[in-house]
Amino acid sequence: MTGVSDDFRARLRQPATTLAHAWRVTRTDGEVFGFTDHDEDLAFAGTVFCARTGWTAGEAEAGLGLAAGTHAVDGALSSEAIREEDIAAGLFDGARVEIFRVDWRKPDDHLLIDVADFGEITRNDVGMTVELRGLAARLDRRHGRFYRRRCDAALGDARCRVDLAPWTRVGRIASLAERRLVLEGLGTFDLDPYRDGRLAVGTVPERTVAGLRAADDGTVVADIVEALAPSWAVGDEARVTAGCDRSFATCRERFANGLNFRGFPHIPGADAALAVAKSDGLHDGSAVVP
Template identity: 35%
Template sequence: MSGLEAHLETGVTTTCRCWALTRRDGVVMGFTDHDRELVFDGIAFRPDTGLSALALQQTTGLSVDNTEALGALSDAAIREADIEAGRYDGADLRAWLVNWQDVAARQLLFRGTIGELRRAGGAFEAELRGLTDALNVPMGRVYQKSCSAVLGDRDCTFDLETPGYVSEREVEEIEGNRVFRFAGMGGFDEGWFRHGVIRVQSGAAAGLVGLIKRDRSEGAGRVIELWHPLRAEVASGDALRIEAGCDKRMVTCQIKFGNLLNFQGFPDIPGDDWTITDPTKSPRLDGRSRRR
């Protein structure tokens, strides 16, 4: 019998709940509904966050365990600006039942991730998703003309540290956390970074990533525009890492990156009209519209 089980058998218990939250940027935070700080596993679980949880629903089979966590927003713990920036999206969370008189007597009750997170009136409400939620993710390979890999991932294998594919510089001018203007970007052709990413390395938006929609020249300068604004304030002088983009075409993989052997698309796959057509004398059946 474990220490916690023996304690519960006594009928007079001194238990509380503790939560450990690990964000994707590596920040670890501890919370408890006890009235004093508890420490175990190298984590300090703080009582001043107002965090609490609703009843945990756990079932057998492959259904998703779920619960919700409620808490107060504060500068000392969970800040509204960090929620807005998406820093808690997909964060890992563990929950224990703990004997606060002997923290070695504890039981892990839940492990999962944060799903939908809502905030209002100085408080937040977070949906917690169990480990079986990952089983809802579609698996398998998509057969399509364009490449299905992400530039630099294990399927693509291209090394972005290769000279000429990354520009590290500071923010010069920015509009709406979306449009970056630079005095010049020598050594990189216009459009080189289109479909690439901007990674913010310092400042309030450190750790955030934006997808590049356009990369164009403007006079002697350069303009890089994101699809969506970054979800935290970016200021002049913040450090950026700008990575080259790939439009997923075979010719781009071959000429721009010299990585054709790892191309993950199927450029010669028949188009939809080829698979459903009746016999015809048409010389081209590749899915494109025909001009008459």
């Protein structure tokens, strides 16, 4: 093991060791966070690694060659560690994670065992699980754009340029149950554009609207794809934003935004790619029908 002192080697050979995991997270904006699964803070390598943040090592997977290894780590969502609103804002997207094994009795004896990137973050009622993707996973990332018929922009972003203000309805939560909200104060409006849209309450990450339907009492029932946030309560302000299926027809007809469409709707279909000489039939770019 390179960089390991003889004293550290000797202690590693003992039947019982005093080792802990430590993680140093460096965001793309330069902010640095340190976490450890030890019960007291540790300081080494110029970083203080905070304890009592719920960070614990999970499953790890590795393979030969260029196969991307993965780790999993469980952690708490709190103001002292990583906040849910920071995740929603994308501040931890692509963050660099250094994984250490350290002797908590003598933190200067530590070993960097892996370097990874923040991957998928799964939230639950008490915290989160972060997938840490090995450096080889960068080889699998998309660079540039894919040529495909549907738009690859997000509705309302800088590439899409649709003004979402006219497409946002604001009301309040009248009642809530598992994956369902009853909203009041939205007024009367066409529900179709808002199916598969987004619902936001406070600073909690948005949820996807699976369906909307108007009730006889003037309220609107919203079915949500993801689980409701525990912090949501009756009376909270809720904002429902229209959705987009990323097709050229929807972009042009619903949002009058065809000039900013970020797809390639006129790419020839499968029949053009698989064309054969024949005396009849039409090659119009549509899908091949068996």
